[in-house]
Amino acid sequence: MDFKKFSLMINEIKVATFADSLAQGRIMATRCKKCNCEYYPPQSDCSQCLSQEMDWFECPTEGKLVSFTQIMVLPEHFALPELSVPFAKATLTxxxxxxxxxxxxxxxxxxxxxxxxxxxxxxxxxxxxxQALDDGRVTIILEMIE
Ligand SMILES: [Zn+2]
Structure with a gap:
């Protein structure tokens, strides 16, 4: 795995569906065909019954915020591309x-x-x-429901 591109740009064959679906605007999870356990982030093997027979399904996307924290220094690709400080590559908002x-x-x-x-x-x-980022990576954002 190329850690440089780790942020949801995953090349593993088993989770390719997840990355492809994200790029198409859908958040996918997996469900074990044997015991119905559901996994997000998706897993290709069931940690409950050890089955490798999994189905993909589209996650619901609306819900309640359970927890949050504030990241003070964002990964470069999440930072806003505005230059406010001389010689800085991005704004550290x-x-x-x-x-x-x-x-x-x-x-x-x-x-x-x-x-x-x-x-x-x-x-x-x-x-x-x-949400697609400027560099081609895809990430997930949360927004308030009015
Ligand atoms: Zn299972």
Whole structure:
């Protein structure tokens, strides 16, 4: 695996469906055909019954914010591409990252761009969606539901 491109640009064959679907705007999870356990992030092997027979399904994307924190120094590819400091490659604007409970046992992590952690609270209704970054990578963002 190329760690330089780790951020959801995964080349493993078993999870290629996840990356391809994200690029098409869908967040996918896996479900064990034998015991019905569901996994997000998707797993290709069931850790409950050890079966390798898994089905893909599209995750619900709306849910409640379970937890969040503020990242002070973002990975370069998440930083806003505006230059505010001489010689800096990007603006270091802190950004929250949160965990969204969309279904029993399924929680989606995502960036909450252009929002202050002060404006968030546990229980907020939010929606997760894939977003293509300028460099071609795809990430997941969380946005408030009006
Ligand atoms: Zn299983």
């Amino acid at each position: 802190p950004s929250p990252v949160g965990l969204l409970d969309v279904k029993e046992g399924i929680r989606i992590m995502g960036w909450i761009p252009r929002t202050s952690a002060n404006d968030l609270k546990v229980g907020d209704r939010m929606k997760a969606s894939p």
